[in-house]
Structures are given as C-alpha cells and as structure tokens.
Amino acid sequence: MKAAIILSSLFLLAACGETRQDKAGVGSDKPAVTGTGVAVYTDPGWTAGDQASWANHLKARATYGQNDHARAPK
C-alpha cells in the first residue's frame, strides 16, 4: 500500500517538473568565447578561447563604457 502511494505520488508529481532549458534543440552553436576569427572587427585585449580573459574583457568594457559614476572625477 505504502509503495503504491509513493509510486502514484511520483507519477503525479512528474507532471510538475520542468524541462531544462539548455541547448536541447540546437547543438551546433559554439561559445562566444571562441571568437569570430575576423581580426578587423574583434576588439583587441583578450585571447580567443580563454574564458577568463574574455569575461574580464567584457566586464572591463561594461564598467568603463557604462558606469559614468566610476569615470567622473570625484
């Protein structure tokens, strides 16, 4: 009886689960960190393929380009 309740609960609760939203439909896209390979359009100062370098570059670009409070003289 106990096992039947557990099993039926599991069956009913399965409908409440959400599917993971990841690259389920499309698997061919490469990560942005790999770069485009087109040097003329690529912003210098980071290494393609290096996740930390790319993330730090974007962080610095966002901070410098968008945080005017950090740039304005005190």
Place this chain on the structure above:
Amino acid sequence: MARMKFICDAERCIECNGCVTACKNEHEVPWGVNRRRVVTLNDGVPGEKSISVACMHCSDAPCMAVCPVNCFYKTDEGVVLHDKDICIGCGYCSYACPFGAPQFPSSGTFGLRGKMDKCTFCAGGPEEHGSQAEFEKYGRNRLAEGKLPACAEMCSTKALLAGDGDVVADILRGRVVQRGKGAEVWGWGTAYGNQAKGA
C-alpha cells in the same frame, strides 16, 4: 561570469530611440522589424517615463517553453537564441513573450509571415561565428568580437545597460545610492537583499 542581462534605467531614458537605430543599423534588420523599441509610460503627462524594451533573455524563457519545434537554445552566458532553419514561423513565441520581443518579417509577394526574428544580445546564431550566413540571418556577433550589444554601447545617457548581470546590477545600485532614491521601489529588497535606501 553570471548571465548576460539588459536593464533600462527609466530615470535616464530620454526616448531618443538611439538604441533602436543602433540595433537596426548594426544588424541590418529588415524593414518592418524592430528588435528593440522604446516604450513611454504616461506619454505627454509631466513625469512620463520611457524604457527601451527588447528580448530580456529570460532565465525561464516562455518562448522556449512553447516552441513546438524546439528551435530555441540558451548559450552558456544565458542568452536566448533560436535557429531560423528550424523555426516554422508559427508565432507561438510571440503569444508567450510578455515583452513582445519576437518579430515576424513579411516575406513573399503576399506578405506571408516569415521566420521569427528577435534580439540576439548581439550574439548571432548557430552559424559559424562572424560568417556571412550568420550575419544575414541573425546580424553581427558582437559578443564573439569581445564587445557588448550595440544598443547599450550607443546609448547616449547610458540608460540602457547590458552585460554580465553582476556588473549591470552594480552600476544600477551605484546610481540609486548616488540619487538617494529608488531603493523604495517594489522588488528592490528582492533584487539587492535590503529594503534600506542605498543598501
């Protein structure tokens, strides 16, 4: 790195539509399609507020949930993208999206609804990064070029912020502290953990 996010500071947006123009120019978006647009609340009333709206690259994206052909995917940075080769242009995503982000260009002699087009956070699509095929379908891939979305980088008042969610949140928190108001708004405590001003 956290997830890539947009936020529009309504205290700064002056409804110039520079972000809309920057997006259209950068990606050569077809006529009749606006991946981004500026919405004004209480237009014409003193104290009106404007915000720039596009795909918000939701963490639990409703468009992804309803797509019958599973053409959406999410990058490692949390950017919601789709594959136009899989999309059938049914429009379910447009009904599901609370921001009206999915756009459908007219195509063919009778103006048939084409495949869905939306903001890509300047991250292109599944084609080879920087390729002509990617540009023609999705526009420029600025993230892979080490740049941030053109709309935010072009914003003259820096109302529209884009980038790593942590960085964007830090910038907005700093502005609120500087202004001395804004921490009283609904959701501030949830977002920043403290209801107190400047926290």
